[in-house]
Amino acid sequence: MKPSIVLYKKLPADLRQRLDQHFNVIEFNGMNSTTRPQILDALQQAEGLIGSNGKVDKELLDHAPRLRGVSTISVGFDNFDVEELTRRGIPLMHTPTVLTDTVADTMMTLVLATARRAVESAERVKAGEWNGSIGADWFGVDVHHKTMGILGMGRIGLALAKRAHLGFDMPILYTARRQHAEAENSFNARRCDLDTLLSESDFLCISLPHTDETFHMISREQLAKMKSSAILVNAGRGPVVDEEALIEALQNGVIHAAGLDVFEQEPLPKDSPLLKMPNVVALPHIGSATHETRYGMAACAVDNLIAALTGEVKEFCVNPEVLKK
Numbered sequence: 001m002k003p004s005i006v007l008y009k010k011l012p013a014d015l016r017q018r019l020d021q022h023f024n025v026i027e028f029n030g031m032n033s034t035t036r037p038q039i040l041d042a043l044q045q046a047e048g049l050i051g052s053n054g055k056v057d058k059e060l061l062d063h064a065p066r067l068r069g070v071s072t073i074s075v076g077f078d079n080f081d082v083e084e085l086t087r088r089g090i091p092l093m094h095t096p097t098v099l100t101d102t103v104a105d106t107m108m109t110l111v112l113a114t115a116r117r118a119v120e121s122a123e124r125v126k127a128g129e130w131n132g133s134i135g136a137d138w139f140g141v142d143v144h145h146k147t148m149g150i151l152g153m154g155r156i157g158l159a160l161a162k163r164a165h166l167g168f169d170m171p172i173l174y175t176a177r178r179q180h181a182e183a184e185n186s187f188n189a190r191r192c193d194l195d196t197l198l199s200e201s202d203f204l205c206i207s208l209p210h211t212d213e214t215f216h217m218i219s220r221e222q223l224a225k226m227k228s229s230a231i232l233v234n235a236g237r238g239p240v241v242d243e244e245a246l247i248e249a250l251q252n253g254v255i256h257a258a259g260l261d262v263f264e265q266e267p268l269p270k271d272s273p274l275l276k277m278p279n280v281v282a283l284p285h286i287g288s289a290t291h292e293t294r295y296g297m298a299a300c301a302v303d304n305l306i307a308a309l310t311g312e313v314k315e316f317c318v319n320p321e322v323l324k325k
């Protein structure tokens with residue numbers, strides 16, 4: 001008999017068929033307050049779990065006595081209790097690499113859109129405000145040759161450094177816990193402490209995961225150290241930036257603008273002051289959201305689950321220590 005698995009994200013038909021070939025698939029339309037109790041029931045029998053967006057915590061794991069493998073259709077794994085999974089010997093698989101370039105493109109989009117006021121200008125055109133030769137009230141600022149500061153020099157940070165250095169001749173600064181030789185050797189990036197990054201960057205670009213260490217790493221004190229002309233771009237995770245402090249900083253001219261793909265609460269509440277600010281470009285967490293990349297992530301996650309449940313994991317395991325047991 002095929003092992004049962006729980007799927008909590010709609011997959012393209014061919015990938016769903018690939019899962020069906022290996023498993024008895026119990027499918028749910030997302031993990032939310034309605035489906036979660038049903039998912040917990042189904043997990044009594046399930047040996048695998050695959051999806052994205054939904055807390056995989058101790059409560060859920062306590063309902064899953066037969067679980068042997070978990071696969072998230074994302075690179076970030078802040079929704080997962082990795083310690084608890086590891087304690088139970090369950091591998092957590094994720095999808096790095098396949099989305100790196102797409103997310104870096106999204107970050108560059110936010111850099112350009114905020115600096116050149118692309119969204120704001122397009123909205124003004126649609127509102128019928130383009131009535132003659134434009135004046136300085138429509139002007140933006142240059143991106144090329146400005147200093148890019150990268151917080152989170154991992155795969156995505158490196159791909160962003162490549163774009164900024166090779167495409168826009170930008171000097172690159174980065175703050176990291178360790179030296180990143182490829183960023184330095186290939187893209188002339190210079191490592192510095194956080195205070196230097198804050199005070200010298202024209203664009204502060206964040207591609208950090210959400211962890212206990214990174215929570216509110218950028219708050220009032222840090223924003224106050226930035227140039228008043230600086231633009232903050234966050235496509236890592238919302239909680240890395242103290243959103244209340246960011247809103248105040250934008251309202252009071254402490255920094256110039258922000259381009260945000262991630263928020264402390266998602267979807268962004270409809271009454272968020274961020275939605276009223278012309279100097280904010282707010283995207284609905286679309287970092288990896290192209291047809292090609294989302295398909296690639298789903299395919300990677302399906303292969304990852306098959307590998308986890310057949311004991312053939314070669315890569316993309318968040319907690320590889322469980323494989324040695």
Ligand SMILES: NC(=O)C1=CN([C@@H]2O[C@H](COP(=O)(O)OP(=O)(O)OC[C@H]3O[C@@H](n4cnc5c(N)ncnc54)[C@H](OP(=O)(O)O)[C@@H]3O)[C@@H](O)[C@H]2O)C=CC1
Nearest residue numbers: 076152153154155156176177207208209213235236287288
């Ligand atoms: N907006 C979106 O749609 C998307 C968002 N993301 C987010 O981007 C994140 C990064 O992805 P990716 O680049 O592939 O991951 P990586 O693991 O390659 O990079 C993360 C980097 O963050 C660094 N880091 C972690 N903690 C700290 C810290 N306390 N101080 C300084 N640096 C730190 C790591 O440093 P070190 O090298 O020292 O370990 C690492 O280099 C994901 O975790 C996810 O949250 C990802 C995809 C899409």
Ligand SMILES: O=CC(=O)O
Nearest residue numbers: 073074075076288
């Ligand atoms: O936010 C998206 C991810 O893949 O992580």
